[in-house]
Amino acid sequence: MRIGLIGTGTIGGGVVEILETKAAQYREKLGINLELACICAKSDEEVAPYKAKGYKTTTDAMTMIADPTIDVVVELAGGYEMPRKWITTALENKKHIVTANKAMLAKYGHEVFPLAEKNNCHVLFEAAVGGGIPIIRSMQEGFVGSEVEQLSCIINGTCNYILSRMGESGMSFEDALKEAQLNGFAERNPTFDIEGVDSAHKTAILSSLCSGKYVDFEKIHVTGVAKITAEDISNAKELGYKIKLLGIYRRGEDGAVDARVHPCLVPNDHLLASVDGVINAVYLHCDNLGQTLQTGAGAGRLPTASAVVADLVSLARSTDTGSRKPLPMGWFNKENAAKLVPISETSSRYYLRFTTKDSFGVLASITGIFSQNEISIESIIQKDVKDPGKVSIVVISECTKESKMLTALEAIDSLSSVSEKSQMIRFLK
Amino acid sequence: MRIGLIGTGTIGGGVVEILETKAAQYREKLGINLELACICAKSDEEVAPYKAKGYKTTTDAMTMIADPTIDVVVELAGGYEMPRKWITTALENKKHIVTANKAMLAKYGHEVFPLAEKNNCHVLFEAAVGGGIPIIRSMQEGFVGSEVEQLSCIINGTCNYILSRMGESGMSFEDALKEAQLNGFAERNPTFDIEGVDSAHKTAILSSLCSGKYVDFEKIHVTGVAKITAEDISNAKELGYKIKLLGIYRRGEDGAVDARVHPCLVPNDHLLASVDGVINAVYLHCDNLGQTLQTGAGAGRLPTASAVVADLVSLARSTDTGSRKPLPMGWFNKENAAKLVPISETSSRYYLRFTTKDSFGVLASITGIFSQNEISIESIIQKDVKDPGKVSIVVISECTKESKMLTALEAIDSLSSVSEKSQMIRFLK
Numbered sequence: 001m002r003i004g005l006i007g008t009g010t011i012g013g014g015v016v017e018i019l020e021t022k023a024a025q026y027r028e029k030l031g032i033n034l035e036l037a038c039i040c041a042k043s044d045e046e047v048a049p050y051k052a053k054g055y056k057t058t059t060d061a062m063t064m065i066a067d068p069t070i071d072v073v074v075e076l077a078g079g080y081e082m083p084r085k086w087i088t089t090a091l092e093n094k095k096h097i098v099t100a101n102k103a104m105l106a107k108y109g110h111e112v113f114p115l116a117e118k119n120n121c122h123v124l125f126e127a128a129v130g131g132g133i134p135i136i137r138s139m140q141e142g143f144v145g146s147e148v149e150q151l152s153c154i155i156n157g158t159c160n161y162i163l164s165r166m167g168e169s170g171m172s173f174e175d176a177l178k179e180a181q182l183n184g185f186a187e188r189n190p191t192f193d194i195e196g197v198d199s200a201h202k203t204a205i206l207s208s209l210c211s212g213k214y215v216d217f218e219k220i221h222v223t224g225v226a227k228i229t230a231e232d233i234s235n236a237k238e239l240g241y242k243i244k245l246l247g248i249y250r251r252g253e254d255g256a257v258d259a260r261v262h263p264c265l266v267p268n269d270h271l272l273a274s275v276d277g278v279i280n281a282v283y284l285h286c287d288n289l290g291q292t293l294q295t296g297a298g299a300g301r302l303p304t305a306s307a308v309v310a311d312l313v314s315l316a317r318s319t320d321t322g323s324r325k326p327l328p329m330g331w332f333n334k335e336n337a338a339k340l341v342p343i344s345e346t347s348s349r350y351y352l353r354f355t356t357k358d359s360f361g362v363l364a365s366i367t368g369i370f371s372q373n374e375i376s377i378e379s380i381i382q383k384d385v386k387d388p389g390k391v392s393i394v395v396i397s398e399c400t401k402e403s404k405m406l407t408a409l410e411a412i413d414s415l416s417s418v419s420e421k422s423q424m425i426r427f428l429k
Numbered sequence: 430m431r432i433g434l435i436g437t438g439t440i441g442g443g444v445v446e447i448l449e450t451k452a453a454q455y456r457e458k459l460g461i462n463l464e465l466a467c468i469c470a471k472s473d474e475e476v477a478p479y480k481a482k483g484y485k486t487t488t489d490a491m492t493m494i495a496d497p498t499i500d501v502v503v504e505l506a507g508g509y510e511m512p513r514k515w516i517t518t519a520l521e522n523k524k525h526i527v528t529a530n531k532a533m534l535a536k537y538g539h540e541v542f543p544l545a546e547k548n549n550c551h552v553l554f555e556a557a558v559g560g561g562i563p564i565i566r567s568m569q570e571g572f573v574g575s576e577v578e579q580l581s582c583i584i585n586g587t588c589n590y591i592l593s594r595m596g597e598s599g600m601s602f603e604d605a606l607k608e609a610q611l612n613g614f615a616e617r618n619p620t621f622d623i624e625g626v627d628s629a630h631k632t633a634i635l636s637s638l639c640s641g642k643y644v645d646f647e648k649i650h651v652t653g654v655a656k657i658t659a660e661d662i663s664n665a666k667e668l669g670y671k672i673k674l675l676g677i678y679r680r681g682e683d684g685a686v687d688a689r690v691h692p693c694l695v696p697n698d699h700l701l702a703s704v705d706g707v708i709n710a711v712y713l714h715c716d717n718l719g720q721t722l723q724t725g726a727g728a729g730r731l732p733t734a735s736a737v738v739a740d741l742v743s744l745a746r747s748t749d750t751g752s753r754k755p756l757p758m759g760w761f762n763k764e765n766a767a768k769l770v771p772i773s774e775t776s777s778r779y780y781l782r783f784t785t786k787d788s789f790g791v792l793a794s795i796t797g798i799f800s801q802n803e804i805s806i807e808s809i810i811q812k813d814v815k816d817p818g819k820v821s822i823v824v825i826s827e828c829t830k831e832s833k834m835l836t837a838l839e840a841i842d843s844l845s846s847v848s849e850k851s852q853m854i855r856f857l858k
Contacts, residue, residue: 014717018717022574026573029757029759030757031754031757126571132715132717132718132719132721133721134566134570134571134572137563137566137567137570137571138563138566138571141563141742142555142563142566142567142736143563143735143739144738144739145447145451145734145735145736145737145738145739146561146731146735212458271703271724274703286561286735288443288447288561288732288734288735289561289726289731289732289735290561290725290726290731291725291726292561292562292723292725292726293722293723293724294721294722294723295700295722295723296718296720296721296722297718297719297720297721300719302575302716302717302718303718303719305717306572306574306575306715306717306718307571307574308574309573309574310570310571310572310574313573313574314570317754317756325460325746327459327746328458328459328460
């Protein structure tokens with residue numbers, strides 16, 4: 001199998017490294033031949049080290065893609081538009097695809113997968129979600145005897161690192177972010193991660209796999225982690241919870257899909273609560289299988305490259321010896337779009353934190369508003385007053401419909417004695 | 430794909446149930462046709478309910494296996510000799526195999542897999558290890574870009590339930606076993622589970638997958654859980670550990686294999702420590718991938734049946750549309766046997782508990798023997814004396830070669846002031 005590789009960054013470099021050490025073993029043990037036929041990057045500088053090692057290199061991806069001797073294109077460049085063009089052209093040229101590009105798949109999967117099906121080509125993307133965790137393969141093959149009812153996942157290492165560090169040390173969000181950047185766990189511009197966009201891409205892909213329907217990542221509810229304060233983390237800890245940014249899928253009624261990304265209070269005895277640092281985890285509740293959890297490195301050079309190589313091996317085993325038919329990706333076809341449950345229609349228990357100017361009359365006003373909106377309160381915690389002009393009141397609600405809660409919060413936020421916008425974090429059940 | 434099913438017990442019944450609900454979906458979504466062509470069980474009584482539903486049934490497995498219209502034999506009967514005969518005959522008749530029979534695979538895999546290779550047939554066994562956890566598929570495909578350096582697994586739900594309950598409640602081994610039996614988590618004759626034989630079967634299979642070599646389950650060291658006392662559990666808890674029965678694989682030097690099954694003290698902050706009850710878990714440390722953990726239901730009707738059905742779907746996707754070549758199972762070929770590291774050559778930290786008649790002179794004797802054997806002691810805990818004739822002394826050793834430790838323990842056990850055989854439990858790390 002002749003491979004054309006696009007991208008020589010962190011993951012691309014890792015793929016070359018693994019193939020150099022393992023290709024002989026695959027040939028000997030599995031009888032498959034993974035040949036790195038051409039390496040493509042943006043500039044001569046980037047391809048130079050590979051050229052020096054004797055690889056055929058190019059800076060012109062489209063010419064490589066047109067080469068009839070290339071069997072599979074490995075796209076590890078990142079971004080949306082160029083990868084879309086490369087991949088669709090490669091598929092039209094009957095080449096298989098291996099990619100780690102969750103952003104492109106979440107945005108253009110509805111174009112890529114039908115085209116792949118039409119051309120009887122495979123598109124493998126184990127590395128796109130959860131790095132080294134073989135979750136795509138598990139969902140497409142291992143769990144096929146069961147239906148996913150609920151999925152909750154920690155799939156952004158940057159956010160999980162920040163929240164874990166805040167929990168361990170009591171530091172602020174800003175300080176934890178700085179530390180993450182210093183340690184190479186956050187980008188210099190971390191918006192994409194901390195706003196939850198990366199998690200939304202991955203959650204959309206996983207929700208599509210769960211439901212068998214197209215889930216548009218732009219339509220799922222996303223709240224990032226930037227507004228989580230040290231106080232929220234510490235309050236959660238006192239209650240026996242950790243705050244985690246979760247990607248969530250729930251099977252709704254009549255095949256509807258409840259997919260979303262937001263911080264959650266996870267009880268300490270839940271398996272996801274002990275997943276700390278840059279580790280990723282996918283927790284599933286399935287009808288026949290029951291509960292399963294897979295954890296592992298969510299990012300990083302060799303874990304992700306190793307997932308790409310596993311896809312290449314799968315592909316070679318499928319195509320060298322006849323043709324294992326690609327999986328039909330009806331779930332990524334726009335015509336098969338999921339009916340999404342609006343976040344306003346979902347229900348949760350809520351952690352609410354109000355910042356008020358004094359602590360006397362305001363409590364009566366707040367509880368009055370909850371009562372008017374028929375929201376039951378499980379507990380109220382008034383924290384020690386350090387700054388008399390800035391009193392924190394924490395309220396835990398019973399399970400409430402989100403639309404009701406939002407109405408109540410709007411009323412509370414407009415009280416003159418409430419000095420900051422209220423904080424609202426959902427409980428994971 | 431026409432399926433012949435042998436065994437209508439818990440798992441077999443579950444497979445029929447899942448196929449009844451999902452076969453139409455597989456046909457529609459994956460374009461594969463899973464047809465339950467014949468159901469075989471030991472007696473007319475056992476097949477009667479299936480006959481009544483309109484299935485073709487038989488009590489004669491060999492005739493079913495000879496039927497040229499059957500494409501795959503699903504063996505869910507259990508035991509060693511009959512399954513061996515059915516499976517080898519089926520392979521000679523060019524039929525694929527799906528089985529959950531770890532005992533037979535551990536014992537006769539070296540016969541079954543070469544025969545399968547010769548006949549270009551698949552033998553799939555996802556359900557044999559870890560029930561609903563897709564660990565076999567992950568190791569054969571998902572982790573192929575990486576090499577396993579260490580594996581530690583909890584793969585016997587009965588033992589893990591007993592040890593978990595002892596830890597939660599302080600109850601004795603005997604009481605926890607009784608409770609497990611009452612709840613259906615232990616067999617009436619639980620020897621096979623509590624002596625670690627079931628774990629050894631599974632550990633041998635996983636170690637073979639890790640090393641690519643044949644690991645003979647009869648040659649790996651096995652210690653069960655029957656000698657773990659409430660006192661050991663409570664001492665471990667005080668030290669910040671849980672006691673778990675682990676299956677262990679370590680990559681040794683020069684390709685040697687260190688495979689074993691024994692109780693271990695697992696630190697509370699290790700992911701395996703929070704795997705309680707009948708849940709199974711496989712923890713891997715790989716060169717490229719780093720650490721991963723997979724947990725899930727290790728047994729039970731639908732989780733295990735769901736793994737069998739996943740194998741059937743894989744098989745149908747591989748064989749309906751050409752021929753995806755079966756994985757070469759060189760790792761299960763006797764000629765490719767692993768050099769096993771003898772347990773005496775391994776090193777651990779050890780938890781040791783001595784029962785002595787008095788607490789005065791004996792401590793000096795014990796520490797003297799350790800000193801003579803050049804064993805360093807990390808800490809000594811002398812428990813409150815309740816019965817003056819039966820004093821417990823707990824010693825934690827530093828990392829020590831097992832052969833040295835055994836020599837010391839033999840000398841200690843022969844002291845006249847030591848009244849019971851000493852307890853020795855290894856630390857994980």
